[in-house]
Amino acid sequence: MVGARVHSRRAFLARVGVLGAAVGGGGLLTRSLLAPADAATDSLLPPAVDLIRPVLAELARDTLNGLTVFAMPGRDPYSRTQGTPSPTPGAIEAGATDFIINSLDNFVPFPDAIAQPVGSALVTGLADSGIALPGLEVLPVDLRRLDRALATYLESDEALPLSFPIAGLLNLMATQVNPLAVNGPHLSPFARLSYAEKAAAFELIERTDADLVELLDVQFPEPLKASVSGLLKFVGGALIEFATFGAYGESAVYDKVTRTLRKRPVGWNHTGYQPDGPVEGWDDFIGYYQGRQKVSD
Amino acid sequence: MRDVIVIGAGGGGPVVAKELAAQGLDVLLLEAGPRHAKPREEWTTFEDDANNPLTGYLRWGPSDRDKPAWYREWPQNSFVWQLSGVGGTTQHFYGNYPRAYPGVFEGYDGPDRNGYDVDHRFPFTYGELVPYFEWVEATMPVMTAAMGHKEQTFFRGAETLGLPVQTTKTTHRPSYRPQENAILQPGGTAGKTADKDLLVYPKATGCTFCGYCFQGCMRPNGAPRNQFAKRSTDNSYVPMALTAEVWSRGGKPVELIADAFVTQVHTEKRHGVLTATGVTWRSGDTEHREDARVVVMSGGCTENPRLWFSSGLPNPNGWVGRGYTDHFFDWVFGVFGDYTGNPKGVGSSARLDYPPYGGLENVGLPPALAAFAGTLSDSGIRGHYKNGRGRTGPWDGPAGRVMGPELKEVLSHGMDRLLSVLVITDDDVEAQNRVTLSALPADENGPIPKVTFKQRQRTARTLRNREFMARKAAELLRGAGAEKVYRIDWAPLILHVQSSMRMGSSEQNSVVDPRGETRAVKGLFIADNSALSNGLGGPNPTLTAQALATRTAEKIFATYFDGDPWVRSSAPVVSTDPRISVRLAQLGL
Ligand SMILES: Cc1cc2nc3c(=O)[nH]c(=O)nc-3n(C[C@H](O)[C@H](O)[C@H](O)COP(=O)(O)OP(=O)(O)OC[C@H]3O[C@@H](n4cnc5c(N)ncnc54)[C@H](O)[C@@H]3O)c2cc1C
Numbered sequence: 001m002v003g004a005r006v007h008s009r010r011a012f013l014a015r016v017g018v019l020g021a022a023v024g025g026g027g028l029l030t031r032s033l034l035a036p037a038d039a040a041t042d043s044l045l046p047p048a049v050d051l052i053r054p055v056l057a058e059l060a061r062d063t064l065n066g067l068t069v070f071a072m073p074g075r076d077p078y079s080r081t082q083g084t085p086s087p088t089p090g091a092i093e094a095g096a097t098d099f100i101i102n103s104l105d106n107f108v109p110f111p112d113a114i115a116q117p118v119g120s121a122l123v124t125g126l127a128d129s130g131i132a133l134p135g136l137e138v139l140p141v142d143l144r145r146l147d148r149a150l151a152t153y154l155e156s157d158e159a160l161p162l163s164f165p166i167a168g169l170l171n172l173m174a175t176q177v178n179p180l181a182v183n184g185p186h187l188s189p190f191a192r193l194s195y196a197e198k199a200a201a202f203e204l205i206e207r208t209d210a211d212l213v214e215l216l217d218v219q220f221p222e223p224l225k226a227s228v229s230g231l232l233k234f235v236g237g238a239l240i241e242f243a244t245f246g247a248y249g250e251s252a253v254y255d256k257v258t259r260t261l262r263k264r265p266v267g268w269n270h271t272g273y274q275p276d277g278p279v280e281g282w283d284d285f286i287g288y289y290q291g292r293q294k295v296s297d
Numbered sequence: 298m299r300d301v302i303v304i305g306a307g308g309g310g311p312v313v314a315k316e317l318a319a320q321g322l323d324v325l326l327l328e329a330g331p332r333h334a335k336p337r338e339e340w341t342t343f344e345d346d347a348n349n350p351l352t353g354y355l356r357w358g359p360s361d362r363d364k365p366a367w368y369r370e371w372p373q374n375s376f377v378w379q380l381s382g383v384g385g386t387t388q389h390f391y392g393n394y395p396r397a398y399p400g401v402f403e404g405y406d407g408p409d410r411n412g413y414d415v416d417h418r419f420p421f422t423y424g425e426l427v428p429y430f431e432w433v434e435a436t437m438p439v440m441t442a443a444m445g446h447k448e449q450t451f452f453r454g455a456e457t458l459g460l461p462v463q464t465t466k467t468t469h470r471p472s473y474r475p476q477e478n479a480i481l482q483p484g485g486t487a488g489k490t491a492d493k494d495l496l497v498y499p500k501a502t503g504c505t506f507c508g509y510c511f512q513g514c515m516r517p518n519g520a521p522r523n524q525f526a527k528r529s530t531d532n533s534y535v536p537m538a539l540t541a542e543v544w545s546r547g548g549k550p551v552e553l554i555a556d557a558f559v560t561q562v563h564t565e566k567r568h569g570v571l572t573a574t575g576v577t578w579r580s581g582d583t584e585h586r587e588d589a590r591v592v593v594m595s596g597g598c599t600e601n602p603r604l605w606f607s608s609g610l611p612n613p614n615g616w617v618g619r620g621y622t623d624h625f626f627d628w629v630f631g632v633f634g635d636y637t638g639n640p641k642g643v644g645s646s647a648r649l650d651y652p653p654y655g656g657l658e659n660v661g662l663p664p665a666l667a668a669f670a671g672t673l674s675d676s677g678i679r680g681h682y683k684n685g686r687g688r689t690g691p692w693d694g695p696a697g698r699v700m701g702p703e704l705k706e707v708l709s710h711g712m713d714r715l716l717s718v719l720v721i722t723d724d725d726v727e728a729q730n731r732v733t734l735s736a737l738p739a740d741e742n743g744p745i746p747k748v749t750f751k752q753r754q755r756t757a758r759t760l761r762n763r764e765f766m767a768r769k770a771a772e773l774l775r776g777a778g779a780e781k782v783y784r785i786d787w788a789p790l791i792l793h794v795q796s797s798m799r800m801g802s803s804e805q806n807s808v809v810d811p812r813g814e815t816r817a818v819k820g821l822f823i824a825d826n827s828a829l830s831n832g833l834g835g836p837n838p839t840l841t842a843q844a845l846a847t848r849t850a851e852k853i854f855a856t857y858f859d860g861d862p863w864v865r866s867s868a869p870v871v872s873t874d875p876r877i878s879v880r881l882a883q884l885g886l
Contacts, residue, residue: 071701107366240700250344280497282505284446
């Protein structure tokens with residue numbers, strides 16, 4: 001029983017990307033880094049939190065790189081992994097990942113009362129889908145130590161950045177679509193998917209009968225549970241639209257102080273939008289249709 | 298004690314405020330969001346800076362942009378585009394001002410009379426509203442729109458559909474035409490040059506074809522606020538309300554307070570009748586309360602029900618918040634070999650009306666908003682998954698998001714070679730589409746609203762109309778010469794909002810009586826889009842909402858202040874009147 005539980009736990013952490021990000025091939029934590037936190041007892045817990053926070057942040061960034069190139073591919077490695085490299089700059093150059101992270105972590109007025117339990121569920125949930133994950137053994141780690149660091153982080157008073165549960169959701173779906181994505185280039189399962197597999201991951205999120213809340217195994221009281229379930233459907237659409245808006249917008253090159261652009265936005269170059277920058281007007285007035293300037297009954 | 302307190306300075310509230318101020322009443326106008334008094338210092342022309350719903354200067358949130366926006370619950374893939382601030386959602390609207398179709402009013406007996414939402418008509422005739430249409434049209438003023446290349450392209454397509462050109466204000470039959478817009482048409486250098494130095498008021502007057510309707514109108518540069526081209530209420534009715542004493546004999550300027558979020562409508566029983574007595578609002582962390590003889594709710598289709606519920610007002614027939622209509626939009630765009638002028642000029646200056654199915658209009662968008670519009674779908678991602686839909690038709694391939702490599706290819710073909718058509722559905726009033734209070738945590742102003750739209754379970758008529766109009770859009774684009782046509786099958790993009798506190802003749806399914814007063818609370822009126830009886834058949838709603846609000850202002854004056862109506866007996870003052878400009882300058886506005 002215990003063995004099964006540990007396996008399932010390991011599988012879950014691998015699926016949301018935490019295990020791989022922490023200790024996998026490109027992992028950010030080494031055993032030795034985790035070990036000291038475990039060596040002593042409670043007094044060393046804060047360092048564990050300090051260790052896990054950047055891991056989760058990097059994991060989120062990597063996952064969201066995978067999302068933004070899905071919206072606008074470019075010449076970057078993520079677009080190559082996705083199988084849709086492009087000769088011209090894409091979302092990465094357009095700063096779309098920063099845009100998404102900043103939006104999620106600082107501006108989405110998502111109630112903590114929802115973000116926190118979903119986030120925790122993505123770390124503590126068991127969600128054993130029965131999918132066999134290959135290669136788990138290449139992620140050697142003392143699960144207990146990693147779990148302890150995570151638990152400490154989640155129990156601390158820090159507000160959980162929303163980018164983390166969002167990344168967790170994408171990664172969970174990614175491994176549902178392609179179990180092999182637990183290992184490979186980049187830090188996150190989602191970033192390892194092909195373009196078609198990413199679409200399949202979104203199909204799962206958007207599918208109207210998929211009860212993601214069940215899958216996440218979060219315990220929300222009704223009527224909150226119904227709300228969370230609806231919210232996740234909204235989130236699926238919103239992630240796509242926001243990633244695209246960010247990729248084609250000016251946010252990365254906008255100077256808030258001077259209220260001008262430091263550079264021409266990537267999206268403007270692609271689309272040929274206002275070649276000489278902002279205008280006061282255009283000479284596009286042709287006349288009135290059929291010469292009519294006024295109508296009446 | 299005020300005569301009248303108006304809640305919300307968006308499309309509807311300033312109309313009542315201005316009309317009653319002109320009659321000399323003491324009016325307080327409360328607006329939850331910011332007052333953008335100096336747009337040249339506060340605004341830019343950039344999409345993210347302006348329109349990002351989380352952080353933009355035109356968003357649904359408090360004035361302080363470092364604070365998060367106000368969160369709303371949408372339990373489906375959808376987007377409810379609310380705006381706070383003086384001007385409300387008209388700050389970024391397109392100023393398209395068609396009249397409602399006659400078929401949505403009581404007493405209509407045209408041959409297509411059974412084709413409309415016959416169970417939810419306006420409780421009076423079209424003819425009854427005509428003087429109010431004319432009043433608003435003269436006040437704004439509403440003008441026939443000039444044509445740019447995108448309109449020329451649209452008309453080229455419309456000409457192939459075998460429909461007549463409409464040359465009247467009233468829509469009598471399927472037809473196409475230039476928009477009637479609440480936009481001052483180009484004068485002087487406007488529309489004729491891109492040279493900044495020449496595009497200065499008064500060398501340039503009216504619309505300069507800048508293409509920034511969605512980012513807020515502050516052109517021509519140097520014009521007084523009430524001479525900016527687009528007649529959002531912050532450029533038209535609000536300036537009039539604030540200067541009522543200079544253009545109306547006996548007029549009394551309205552007091553406008555921004556950053557004032559109303560959290561409670563107060564009532565008491567008077568002679569056994571529940572009656573409105575005043576409101577409480579929050580400014581920052583302080584609460585204020587004032588009483589009034591009449592309270593007018595103009596917070597919009599989503600916020601009025603919220604305020605109603607959180608004030609604990611009665612809802613005897615269960616219709617508060619129900620019957621929300623949104624024209625169940627769709628988006629069809631064409632890729633052209635030639636120049637279309639897509640992002641230039643007024644957002645939309647051409648339309649096609651198709652009673653009793655709905656209508657079409659061209660819409661120009663800058664890149665990020667165009668990309669957003671191409672990826673908001675209920676039909677998955679083209680070529681990958683259909684989310685149970687993905688219809689085929691006279692467009693290319695299945696409907697769905699144009700995403701990733703495909704979107705990049707389409708947009709890289711050039712913004713200037715696209716033409717987008719907004720598909721507007723004549724949609725039914727349905728009880729299931731509604732606003733309730735959310736179970737999610739309250740915000741600083743109380744429990745938040747939840748906006749539910751069951752887009753897949755809409756009535757057979759609504760769904761049929763949408764398919765019909767989407768096909769027409771594709772045919773129009775083909776006729777105009779599009780090389781490729783895409784249908785997105787939008788998830789609900791809720792920005793033509795109507796009828797969530799609907800006016801009706803039946804006590805069974807309406808919140809507001811035919812005079813605009815709520816059935817459950819005396820002295821409480823609704824004057825904005827939520828009071829509309831239905832979705833108007835598809836025409837953009839603001840003109841009709843403002844005509845109705847003007848009528849409601851008369852009813853308020855007659856019922857509670859013993860006054861006479863004025864619309865049939867006097868001439869309106871145009872909102873561009875120079876006396877208003879002079880007074881605005883004195884006020885530092
Ligand atoms: C992109 C876009 C383009 C559009 N184009 C057109 C067009 O071309 N033609 C057309 O007719 N319509 C158009 N519309 C729709 C148009 O904006 C609305 O019809 C109109 O603004 C509705 O007016 P309203 O008064 O009902 O609501 P709003 O304009 O939304 O105004 C409500 C106001 O009340 C305030 N408020 C809400 N609650 C409170 C409270 N509790 N206390 C204090 N204040 C409160 C809000 O902050 C807001 O300012 C467009 C909309 C969008 C989003």
